[in-house]
Amino acid sequence: MNRNDVRGSARSDRADGAHHRREDPAANDTAPEAKKQKSFWRELPILVVVALALSFLLQTFVARVYLIPSESMEPTLHGCPGCTGDRIVVEKVGYRFTDPRPGDVIVFEGPDSWSAGYVSTRSDNVVVRGLQEIGSLVGVVPPDENDLVKRVIATGGQTVECCDDQGRVLVDGVPLDEPYVTMDFPFTPGVVTCETEVPSGRCFGPVTVPEGHVWVMGDNRSNSADSRYHVGDEHQGSIPLDNVIGKARFIVLPPGRWGLIDSPEILPS
Structure with a gap:
């Protein structure tokens, strides 16, 4: 080369x-x-x-979605056993600074006397139960407690009863304006009232609500096991403020039911 x-x-x-x-x-x-x-x-x-930590913090301290399981708040909130009820957002912040007022729709944990018919939704299988508990922490599974939704009618120190001569609920002797009530027990002046031999199913009280408590009733008055049915318990049928989880703000599902949940002024000033 x-x-x-x-x-x-x-x-x-x-x-x-x-x-x-x-x-x-x-x-x-x-x-x-x-x-x-x-x-x-x-x-x-x-x-x-x-993401799970943020979800847990939001669900615990800010807001949580709840499923309406029964008809007790019809027509405001839809629900029934075995069907797909409304899903509502419950805001938890406001009641840290102020108390519920008459007209508010609230979610609360039922006192012991309200839990007689409550059946846990948790599985007997240890593994499944563990997964349910984890799901509950992040808000994809309901908490294992007797959470209920009702409307506040009276607050601590107020006296509530039914009925006046028109069948209306009274708070401190003043009849309430309740446009959301469309289903109630019969009440006909001179025929079926609180004074007739067979009184109207609307009638109760008077009951003075203990301080630090609220008196609650379902909008579907003829199908709601609310404060009226627990007058004999230690709270006289009312709910301790410590049991109140938050205020129902709006319906998120189904899409056709989207909207704010009305909390009108029901006690005339």
Whole structure:
């Protein structure tokens, strides 16, 4: 091999090396993408934990979605055993600074005397029960407690009773304006009242609500086991404020039922 051949070979090798070096960036285009994918899979568990923690904090301290299981708040809230009832957002912040007022729709944990017919929704299977508890923490499974939804009618220190001569509920002797009540027991002046031999099913009281409590009733007065049916308990049928979870603000499901939940002024000033 002569000197020119050697030089030619060297030049060829350098050219081939340069060619390969020029191709390397293209060959390595997938490297950053692979690193991104590895980084994503490493970060995914952290993102999931953060999301669950945020959900837990929001559900515990800010707001939570509840399912309406019965007809006791018809027509304001739809629900029935075995059907898909309304899902409502219950806001928990407001009552940290103020107390419920007459007209508010609230969710509360029923006192012991209200829980006689309550059946736990938790599974007997330990694994399933554990998953249910975890789901409850992040809000995808209902809590294992007797949570109820009713409307506040009277607050601590007020006296509530029914009825006046028109069949209306009275608070401190003043008849309430309750446009949301469309289903109630019969009451006909001179025929079926609180004074007739067979009194109207509307009649109760008077009951003075203990301080730090609220008196609650369902909008479906003829199908609601509310404060009227627990007058003999330690709270005289009322609910301790400590049991109040929050105020029902709006309906989120089904889509055709979207809207705010009305909390009108029911006690004339």
